Amino acid sequence: MAPTKTITRPLSGVPVGLALVRDAEVLGAEPFFHEFIAGIERVLVPRGVPVLLQVVATVEQAGERIRAWAAQGQVQGTILIDLLPGDERVALVKELGMPTVVVGDPVTAGGLPTVWTQDEVAMHDVVVSLVEAGHTHLGHVAGPAHMAHTIIRSRTFDAVAAEHGARATTFEGDYSEAAGVRAVAALSGDDDRPTALVFDNDVMALGALHEAHRLDLAVPGDLCLVAWDDSALCQLAEPPLSAVSHDVQALGELVGDVLAEVLLGRTPEPVLAPPATLVPRGSGLS
Template sequence: MAESRLRTANMVGMTFVRATEIMGAEPYFHDFAAGLESVLRPHGYSVITLVLPTIEEEIATFRRWKAQGDVGAIVLVDLAIDDARLPVLRELELPVVVVGNPATADEFPAVWTNDDAAMRDAVAFLLARGHRSLAHVTGPHRMAHTRTRMTAFAAECATAGVSAASIAGDYSLGSGARATAQLLNRTDRPTAIIFDNDLMALGGLEAADAAGVAVPAELALLAWDDSAQCQLSTPPLSAVSHDVPAIGALTGDTLLAVFAGSALEAVEAPPVSIVSRGTTANHKLFI
């Protein structure tokens, strides 16, 4: 039945609640969509992507798609705690694949990037370079993966007995700059900051330069999700690197398995790697 619906609509829907300027500048979901389409397109399926201002408009879009037969399946991203979209999608009986933690996916098939393990790796990377005062510039706190990263960051820092601070951003370059400026004004300012995306890390680099704080001699910066922007910044940004097109392709494979009637629960994406570039010291400056 799921496959016959998809054959009728021949479309997979994916929506994002983001400010348009952030979505246009952030490469993650462009790379993700490319990977997704690389798997689905050879099977005759297309992906429709919408950027919307609120979750309420997302839900209204899901209802319209169902009523008009516009799409045959949904890829759901950016899960929130107690996400209001999940019961609606249950009601609409559309095939769904979640990109997120299976624990928050309401038993829909999920592709999980293990954000907790990735954060542990990021903290360990900075600890190994001698840092003992760390900060985390997060995404919006309503998002489940943000909470996962925050929890892992706090726990790893506590276990290591090092100082930890956290400030929320909204994935924009400006929010990364503002958060970094706040952290640099603290009397116990950190020597290393982990950012939840590349745009905020670029903003952090700008803020450090404006404050006259040398990177990496006085401050190390680590972006989440590698990108060309990380590689081209001055100095180039170190990054927690996912193979984002591969995650999109894995999501496409999971959708095809769902259409074929497989009873999937969770699929794990490949582990991250930490790419060391110019914003983190290659030797232990801080020991």
């Protein structure tokens, strides 16, 4: 169900807050959040509502920041993203009566308004495409294992691979370039290694591509690489990286629209964003 696009009533000029749990170095290299926030601002800033971003190291610190914002009246609403199963932030914003939109699956959101990117649909399509291309051993370089959307992607990856008779190997990552390097280094000496790797972001995929070049592994001849979240980094790589692509700024706009509804006292139904689609390029599947 798509949110209404005809909101005209002015909103309070008090900011909305996004307490983002991320390593600052990783965030600086990751294009996703720059585009995501730009999309949110495209909707809310013309309404007089700025976005207040706070980068923190832990979920506990994010909760402390949200509580402080509420106590000091610094924000009129929040955006929650990268939640954990049973995430304490869900209970916190309910306790505070803080208008909130969750970017994640409705189950994890615990009844809060949500925008969900249907990651299970995109992962299903990627695995099927790799199997149809002849890959029988697939690798998934996942994001942080405790995040709810990582769990959904990983479970889907394993289930669809098994359904199609393919082996599945998972490497835990942290969205950093180094995680992609580690994954390729770990499998480089294995004669039974995966022939295709799916990464949970573009930065890890780029690290893997650089390490593959260093180890003289041909991409895509020896190793097919697929990034999650397309970006200019993927498109300018050599070879260009195949990617699971969606319009991240449009996703941000959708979140901004839903949050505007919530700030006006409405309770929108969960919104399903269009699932990401696979864009084949030179790193495999092209």
